[in-house]
Amino acid sequence: MESTVIYDSMPRTKKAIFIEGLPGVGDIGKTAADFIVKSLKAKKFATILSEHLPPQVILDDDCVIRMASNELWYAEVNGRDIVFLTGDFQAMTPDGQFLFCKNLFDNDLKKLDISEIYTLGGYGTGKLVDNPRILGAVSDIGMKGRLEECGVVFSPGEPGPGIVGASGLFVGFGQMAGIPSACLMGETSGFFVDYKSAIELINVLEKLMGFEIDKKELLEGAEHIDELNARVKEYGEEQERNSLTYIG
Amino acid sequence: MESTVIYDSMPRTKKAIFIEGLPGVGDIGKTAADFIVKSLKAKKFATILSEHLPPQVILDDDCVIRMASNELWYAEVNGRDIVFLTGDFQAMTPDGQFLFCKNLFDNDLKKLDISEIYTLGGYGTGKLVDNPRILGAVSDIGMKGRLEECGVVFSPGEPGPGIVGASGLFVGFGQMAGIPSACLMGETSGFFVDYKSAIELINVLEKLMGFEIDKKELLEGAEHIDELNARVKEYGEEQERNSLTYIG
Amino acid sequence: MESTVIYDSMPRTKKAIFIEGLPGVGDIGKTAADFIVKSLKAKKFATILSEHLPPQVILDDDCVIRMASNELWYAEVNGRDIVFLTGDFQAMTPDGQFLFCKNLFDNDLKKLDISEIYTLGGYGTGKLVDNPRILGAVSDIGMKGRLEECGVVFSPGEPGPGIVGASGLFVGFGQMAGIPSACLMGETSGFFVDYKSAIELINVLEKLMGFEIDKKELLEGAEHIDELNARVKEYGEEQERNSLTYIG
Amino acid sequence: MESTVIYDSMPRTKKAIFIEGLPGVGDIGKTAADFIVKSLKAKKFATILSEHLPPQVILDDDCVIRMASNELWYAEVNGRDIVFLTGDFQAMTPDGQFLFCKNLFDNDLKKLDISEIYTLGGYGTGKLVDNPRILGAVSDIGMKGRLEECGVVFSPGEPGPGIVGASGLFVGFGQMAGIPSACLMGETSGFFVDYKSAIELINVLEKLMGFEIDKKELLEGAEHIDELNARVKEYGEEQERNSLTYIG
Numbered sequence: 001m002e003s004t005v006i007y008d009s010m011p012r013t014k015k016a017i018f019i020e021g022l023p024g025v026g027d028i029g030k031t032a033a034d035f036i037v038k039s040l041k042a043k044k045f046a047t048i049l050s051e052h053l054p055p056q057v058i059l060d061d062d063c064v065i066r067m068a069s070n071e072l073w074y075a076e077v078n079g080r081d082i083v084f085l086t087g088d089f090q091a092m093t094p095d096g097q098f099l100f101c102k103n104l105f106d107n108d109l110k111k112l113d114i115s116e117i118y119t120l121g122g123y124g125t126g127k128l129v130d131n132p133r134i135l136g137a138v139s140d141i142g143m144k145g146r147l148e149e150c151g152v153v154f155s156p157g158e159p160g161p162g163i164v165g166a167s168g169l170f171v172g173f174g175q176m177a178g179i180p181s182a183c184l185m186g187e188t189s190g191f192f193v194d195y196k197s198a199i200e201l202i203n204v205l206e207k208l209m210g211f212e213i214d215k216k217e218l219l220e221g222a223e224h225i226d227e228l229n230a231r232v233k234e235y236g237e238e239q240e241r242n243s244l245t246y247i248g
Numbered sequence: 249m250e251s252t253v254i255y256d257s258m259p260r261t262k263k264a265i266f267i268e269g270l271p272g273v274g275d276i277g278k279t280a281a282d283f284i285v286k287s288l289k290a291k292k293f294a295t296i297l298s299e300h301l302p303p304q305v306i307l308d309d310d311c312v313i314r315m316a317s318n319e320l321w322y323a324e325v326n327g328r329d330i331v332f333l334t335g336d337f338q339a340m341t342p343d344g345q346f347l348f349c350k351n352l353f354d355n356d357l358k359k360l361d362i363s364e365i366y367t368l369g370g371y372g373t374g375k376l377v378d379n380p381r382i383l384g385a386v387s388d389i390g391m392k393g394r395l396e397e398c399g400v401v402f403s404p405g406e407p408g409p410g411i412v413g414a415s416g417l418f419v420g421f422g423q424m425a426g427i428p429s430a431c432l433m434g435e436t437s438g439f440f441v442d443y444k445s446a447i448e449l450i451n452v453l454e455k456l457m458g459f460e461i462d463k464k465e466l467l468e469g470a471e472h473i474d475e476l477n478a479r480v481k482e483y484g485e486e487q488e489r490n491s492l493t494y495i496g
Numbered sequence: 497m498e499s500t501v502i503y504d505s506m507p508r509t510k511k512a513i514f515i516e517g518l519p520g521v522g523d524i525g526k527t528a529a530d531f532i533v534k535s536l537k538a539k540k541f542a543t544i545l546s547e548h549l550p551p552q553v554i555l556d557d558d559c560v561i562r563m564a565s566n567e568l569w570y571a572e573v574n575g576r577d578i579v580f581l582t583g584d585f586q587a588m589t590p591d592g593q594f595l596f597c598k599n600l601f602d603n604d605l606k607k608l609d610i611s612e613i614y615t616l617g618g619y620g621t622g623k624l625v626d627n628p629r630i631l632g633a634v635s636d637i638g639m640k641g642r643l644e645e646c647g648v649v650f651s652p653g654e655p656g657p658g659i660v661g662a663s664g665l666f667v668g669f670g671q672m673a674g675i676p677s678a679c680l681m682g683e684t685s686g687f688f689v690d691y692k693s694a695i696e697l698i699n700v701l702e703k704l705m706g707f708e709i710d711k712k713e714l715l716e717g718a719e720h721i722d723e724l725n726a727r728v729k730e731y732g733e734e735q736e737r738n739s740l741t742y743i744g
Numbered sequence: 745m746e747s748t749v750i751y752d753s754m755p756r757t758k759k760a761i762f763i764e765g766l767p768g769v770g771d772i773g774k775t776a777a778d779f780i781v782k783s784l785k786a787k788k789f790a791t792i793l794s795e796h797l798p799p800q801v802i803l804d805d806d807c808v809i810r811m812a813s814n815e816l817w818y819a820e821v822n823g824r825d826i827v828f829l830t831g832d833f834q835a836m837t838p839d840g841q842f843l844f845c846k847n848l849f850d851n852d853l854k855k856l857d858i859s860e861i862y863t864l865g866g867y868g869t870g871k872l873v874d875n876p877r878i879l880g881a882v883s884d885i886g887m888k889g890r891l892e893e894c895g896v897v898f899s900p901g902e903p904g905p906g907i908v909g910a911s912g913l914f915v916g917f918g919q920m921a922g923i924p925s926a927c928l929m930g931e932t933s934g935f936f937v938d939y940k941s942a943i944e945l946i947n948v949l950e951k952l953m954g955f956e957i958d959k960k961e962l963l964e965g966a967e968h969i970d971e972l973n974a975r976v977k978e979y980g981e982e983q984e985r986n987s988l989t990y991i992g
Binding site: 006047049050051052053054055056057058059061062063064065066067068092093096 | 342343345346347349350383384385386387388389392402403404405407409410411412413416417419420421423424431
Binding site: 254295297299300301302303304305306307309310311312313314315316340341344 | 590591593594595597598631632633634635636637640650651652653655657658659660661664665667668669671672679
C-alpha cells in the first residue's frame with residue numbers, strides 16, 4: 001500500500017520552495033520547521049497517513065485523539081510559495097523511509113511544482129557545542145556560494161557517513177530530478193532537543209528566504225539548554241578533578 | 249497481499265456500532281469483548297486470515313485445528329446493530345497492524361455501515377490497582393459528556409504516549425471518516441489477564457448500550473485476581489519489612 | 497512479488513494426496529518426505545523460487561550450484577496420485593511463511609486437484625524420547641479413527657501452543673477449503689536430525705497409503721541416534737551422580 | 745515497489761558478458777570490479793535506486809551529494825560487450841536482495857542480451873591467507889575446464905554453506921535461464937579490504953577475458969595489507985610466546 005495523502009485543499013503553487021523538517025538528531029529540523037510554520041501562520045493543507053509511521057494515535061489535553069501522521073503546510077513569503085513537511089515521526093524502517101519519501105516526491109511534490117528543496121536536520125557530534133555551525137550539503141556545487149553568504153558552512157568530511165532518512169532522500173530525489181536541493185544541518189551534541197542550534201538554522205533560513213521571525217520563545221528554550229550544558233560541563237570537570245585527585 | 253475476509257454471511261446492518269476487542273495489555277479488551285459476544289449470543293459471520301497474523305493453527309481438546317484468525321460477530325441490542333471484532337492475536341508488526349486495520353476499515357466496515365466505534369483496551373500502570381478506572385479517549389470532544397455519565401474517566405496525560413495498535417487505529421480511522429469513535433481503556437497492572445478491570449469495562453458498556461450481562465463467570469476470575477493481588481502485595485510488604493530490618 | 501513456480505511438466509493428477517515435508521524441529525518431516533520421494537522414485541516436476549527463501553545458492557561436490565528452492569514431486573501409488581513438497585528451507589519470516597504457503601495453495605495445489613493433505617512435522621519435547629509417538633492434528637474430527645488405526649496418537653494439549661509454519665498452514669488452508677487435512681508430528685528431543693522418529697512417521701504413512709519402503713538406510717541413521725542418545729543420557733546421569741556426591 | 749533503473753543511455757549489447765562486483769567479505773568483488781571499470785574506462789549508463797538500499801545520500805569532498813545506488817557500466821573488450829554492476833551497498837535484507845537481483849535480472853539484463861555471467865566475491869576463512877586462491881562455483885560443469893586454465897580452483901566443500909547475496913543469486917538466475925554462469929571468490933581472512941586477493945581475482949579475469957590492466961595502484965594497497973598481515977601474525981606469535989612463558 002502506498003501512503004494516503006488526504007488533502008483538505010490543494011494550493012496552486014508555482015515554482016515553490018519545499019522545506020522538510022521531520023524528527024532527527026537533536027530534533028533541530030523539526031523544531032525549526034514547526035516554529036517557522038507557526039510564525040508564518042502557514043496553513044495545513046494535507047495529512048499523510050502511512051503504514052510506515054507508528055500505528056498509533058496521540059492524545060491532546062482534552063483526551064481527543066489524532067492519528068500519528070505527517071503534514072503538508074503552505075505559506076507565501078515575499079511572493080514565493082513555500083511548502084513545509086512536518087510531523088511527529090519519520091517512517092520506522094529504512095525501506096519504509098525510502099518508500100514514504102519516494103511516494104511523496106513522485107506523486108505530491110510534482111503536483112506542487114517544487115523548484116527548490118531544503119531539508120533541515122541535525123549533525124550529532126556527541127559532545128557539547130557552544131556555537132553550533134550550520135553545515136550544508138548540496139545537490140549542485142553552484143548552490144554553495146549563496147548558502148555560504150547566508151552563514152552555511154561546507155566542511156569536507158562532515159557529516160562523515162552521509163545523510164540518512166528524509167533529509168538525505170529529498171535532496172537525493174531532488175538532484176535526480178534536476179531540482180536545486182540542499183540539506184542544512186545544525187551542529188548539536190544530540191543529547192537533548194537543541195533549541196540553540198535550531199535558532200541558528202532559522203537565522204540561516206531568514207537570510208535565505210527573506211523572512212523575519214520572532215524567536216523569543218525559542219530563545220527561552222535555548223537558555224534552558226545553556227543551563228543544561230553548563231551543568232553537564234561542570235559535572236564533567238568535577239569528575240575530572242576527582243579522578244586527578246585520586247591519581248595524585 | 250491484503251487480508252482475506254471469508255464471509256459465512258453478511259448481516260444487513262444499518263448505522264451499526266463497531267466494537268473492537270483484541271489482545272493487549274492485561275487482555276482487558278479481549279476478555280470484555282469475548283464475554284459480551286458469548287453473553288449476547290452474537291453470531292460469527294466472518295473469519296479474517298492475514299499474513300500479518302502468526303502463521304499457525306491452534307488445537308482444541310479433540311486435536312482439531314483452526315487457523316489463527318480474527319473474527320467478526322453480529323448482535324442486535326435494543327434495535328441497534330452491533331459488530332464485534334475479536335481474535336487470538338493482533339497483527340505481529342507495526343506496519344502489519346496498520347495494513348490489517350486499514351484494510352478492514354476501508355473494505356469491510358464501510359459495507360457494514362458503521363456509525364459509531366468503540367475500541368476496548370487496557371492501560372498498564374505497572375502497579376497493582378484496587379479499583380480500576382475506565383479511561384477514555386475520543387475522536388470528538390462532544391462525546392465526552394455521555395461517556396462520563398456512563399462512568400468513563402478522562403484524565404489528561406493518561407495514557408501518556410498515545411494508544412498503539414488496533415485500539416488506536418480504529419478510533420483514528422473513525423475520526424478521519426467523521427465517525428464518532430472512542431477508546432475505552434481499563435486500568436490494570438498488566439501483570440495478568442485482568443478480569444476485574446474487564447468487568448468495570450463491561451459495566452460502562454452496559455450503561456452505554458443498554459444491555460445487561462450475567463458477569464458471574466468473570467466475577468469468579470476477578471476473585472482469583474484479587475487473591476493474586478493480595479499475595480503480590482503481601483510479598484512486597486514482607487520484602488520491605490525485611491529490608492528495613494536489615495538496614496536497622 | 498509472488499513466488500515463482502517453474503514447471504518442468506504438469507502431472508494430470510486427479511484427487512491427489514498432498515504431502516508436505518519441509519525442515520522443522522528434528523527435521524523429521526523433511527527426512528521422512530525426502531526418503532519416501534527417493535524410495536518411490538517420485539518425479540520432480542516443479543521448482544519454487546521465492547524472496548521468502550534465503551537468497552543463496554547451494555554447491556554440490558562438483559562445485560555446481562543450485563538455487564535455494566522448494567520442489568514439487570509426483571508419484572503414483574496403488575492408483576492414487578501423490579504430490580510431495582520438499583525443500584532445504586522454509587520461508588524465513590512469519591509473514592513470508594503465510595504468503596509462500598497461501599500462494600502455493602491458491603494457485604498451484606488447486607490446479608493439481610488435491611483432495612487430501614498430510615503435513616509432516618516434529619513435536620519437540622526437549623528431552624530424550626525412547627519410543628517416539630506420532631502425534632496427530634486434524635481438520636475434521638471424522639479423520640481420527642482411520643489415523644489411529646495407522647498408529648497416530650491424538651493427545652489433548654500436545655502440541656500445546658499450536659502448529660507453526662508450513663505444517664500448520666497447509667492443514668489450515670485445507671480445512672477452510674473443505675479438504676480433509678492432517679498434520680502428523682514425530683515426537684523428538686529436537687537435539688539432532690531424528691531418524692528414529694522419521695522412521696515411525698514413515699511406518700504410519702505406509703499403513704495409511706499402502707506403500708512399502710526399504711528403510712535400511714534410515715535405520716543406520718537411527719542406530720547412530722540411539723548411540724548419541726545413550727551418550728547424552730550417560731553424561732546426564734554422571735552429572736547427577738557428581739552433584740549428589742558434592743551435596744553429600 | 746520495484747527498483748527504479750534510470751538509464752542515461754542504453755548500450756546495444758549483443759551476447760554480452762555480465763560481471764557483478766558488489767560489496768561482500770573483504771570487499772574483493774567490489775574492489776576488483778571497481779578497478780576494472782576504471783581501468784577499462786567503462787561508461788556508466790544506468791543508476792539503480794531501490795528501497796532495498798540504505799535510505800541515504802553520500803557526500804564528496806565538495807559536500808555535493810549523490811544517492812546511495814548501484815550502477816551499470818559498459819565496456820567493449822576484444823569485440824565482446826561487457827556490462828558491470830557495481831555499487832556501495834548490497835540490498836539490506838535477505839528478501840530485499842532477492843527482489844533487487846530478480847528485478848534486475850528479469851527486466852534489465854534480459855534487454856542487454858547477456859550470454860555469460862561472472863559474479864565476483866570473497867571467501868572468508870577467518871585466518872590470514874598468504875597466497876589467496878580464487879575459488880569457483882559454476883552453473884554448468886562444462887565451464888570448469890576453461891576456468892581452471894585461467895587459475896580458478898574448484899574445491900569440494902568450499903565455500904561450505906553456499907553463496908549468499910548477489911553473487912549467489914545471479915549465477916542461480918543465470919542457471920535457470922540457461923546462461924553459463926560462474927561465481928569467482930577470492931580467498932581472504934575477511935579482516936580488511938583485501939587488495940591482494942582482488943589482484944588475484946583480476947589476474948584470473950584478465951586471462952579469461954583477454955584484457956590487461958595496470959595494477960600498480962592495487963599493488964600498493966596489497967603491500968599495505970601484507971604489512972598489516974605481518975603485524976597481526978607477529979602479535980599472534982608474541983601472544984603465544986607470552987602464554988608459553990607464563991605456563992612454563
